[in-house]
Amino acid sequence: MIRIAHFSDLHYGVKTMSEADHCFGAAIDEAVARDVQAAVISGDATDHALDLHAPAAERLMSQVRRLADHCPVLMLQGTFSHEPLGTLTPFRLLGGRHSVHVADRICQVGLDARGQWIASSSWRFDVLPADIVALFSCVPTVNKAVVAAAVGCTQAAHAVGQHLEQLLVGLAGVHCEARRLCLPTIGVSHGTVYECVSEHGVPMAGFDHEFTTGALFAARAQAFMLGHIHRHQSWAQSGVDGQQCIAYPGSIGRFHHGESGDKGFLLWEVDANDLAMTFVPTPARRTIDFVFEGRPDLSSLRDAIAQQDIQGAHVRVRWTVAVEDRHEIDRKAMEILLSTAESIKLEGRVVQLMRTRSEGISQLTSLDQKVRAWATASEVSCDGLLECLAALREAEPDVIAQQILEVHEEALAV
Numbered sequence: 001m002i003r004i005a006h007f008s009d010l011h012y013g014v015k016t017m018s019e020a021d022h023c024f025g026a027a028i029d030e031a032v033a034r035d036v037q038a039a040v041i042s043g044d045a046t047d048h049a050l051d052l053h054a055p056a057a058e059r060l061m062s063q064v065r066r067l068a069d070h071c072p073v074l075m076l077q078g079t080f081s082h083e084p085l086g087t088l089t090p091f092r093l094l095g096g097r098h099s100v101h102v103a104d105r106i107c108q109v110g111l112d113a114r115g116q117w118i119a120s121s122s123w124r125f126d127v128l129p130a131d132i133v134a135l136f137s138c139v140p141t142v143n144k145a146v147v148a149a150a151v152g153c154t155q156a157a158h159a160v161g162q163h164l165e166q167l168l169v170g171l172a173g174v175h176c177e178a179r180r181l182c183l184p185t186i187g188v189s190h191g192t193v194y195e196c197v198s199e200h201g202v203p204m205a206g207f208d209h210e211f212t213t214g215a216l217f218a219a220r221a222q223a224f225m226l227g228h229i230h231r232h233q234s235w236a237q238s239g240v241d242g243q244q245c246i247a248y249p250g251s252i253g254r255f256h257h258g259e260s261g262d263k264g265f266l267l268w269e270v271d272a273n274d275l276a277m278t279f280v281p282t283p284a285r286r287t288i289d290f291v292f293e294g295r296p297d298l299s300s301l302r303d304a305i306a307q308q309d310i311q312g313a314h315v316r317v318r319w320t321v322a323v324e325d326r327h328e329i330d331r332k333a334m335e336i337l338l339s340t341a342e343s344i345k346l347e348g349r350v351v352q353l354m355r356t357r358s359e360g361i362s363q364l365t366s367l368d369q370k371v372r373a374w375a376t377a378s379e380v381s382c383d384g385l386l387e388c389l390a391a392l393r394e395a396e397p398d399v400i401a402q403q404i405l406e407v408h409e410e411a412l413a414v
């Protein structure tokens, strides 16, 4: 049995650094206290390309170094826009008590009894190295641009899914061989599982997703440690391959407003046939949203604030107003009401009204003429409208209602 801490989507960046470092620091403390034997970071260690002199680069490196002083670390390449290719290369040189393996190509790595990483020279081991205590199969982010260049843009997303499926099936033999030798088998990847749920609670059901749970289980590894989706979720099954589990820890911290659920990392205990997976929360920041359809009403905002603890939380107030009300928003008053919050974001959306002036409409004498002039200026037909106007003027309400019902019944009869 091996005990592994699985962190993902750290997103160290210029603006995200304090949240990322606060949460990752606490997570490492917890993982060390629980004496994990290995650590996996499954992609998106950074939020964007970082300059070497950026404080976030130094903070991330010193945290990974602290982790490597406790146990061997495996870092996987994540999304290229967050973690440009080459970002992880310097981590190979960190030189902690244990080594850091950077997986930026499809490969397998064995962890030996002395805590050294042994990588396969091709995409998988032909023969498993002797003396390893666990086997990791690494499938870093696939460069869809390369696939698009080979098969064409419209085919690329589908082709990526198909090739990954074949690759995962291709790993099954090695995983079964490892299980026969009583070795824990672990897959590590970064991508979207079909029908997983995003951190905003939206199910991801499209055709450009990398995996299905079926394809991942078909690799016949015990554990599949995933990154990319910022919300913790997991899938499990048991059968001929013993217990199998696929899981996202989600992002280490809360980087955006509107992200629901706890943030944290996963503690895995993986055996050749068995496994256990526990979610360990990090002290991620709290976010609170107040949403108004129309002008923010200060008294209802005051009531809403009284009902929850905004102290230390990151608060966002959103509203939608018509263009003529845009200057009626009392930002200062809202800021005073929210003064105990850690940060305040005031986001107003102004709806632009499109009005066309109808020249001379005020000089027309009858309502019919006015409606016709308005319809011409607005480029709409006023046929039905004039009939309705005439009916309203001349007919009794009962008669109008009866006529409407008759039309309705005729339509039903057809």
Ligand SMILES: [Mn+2]
Binding pocket: 009, 044, 082, 228, 229, 230
């Ligand atoms: Mn991410």
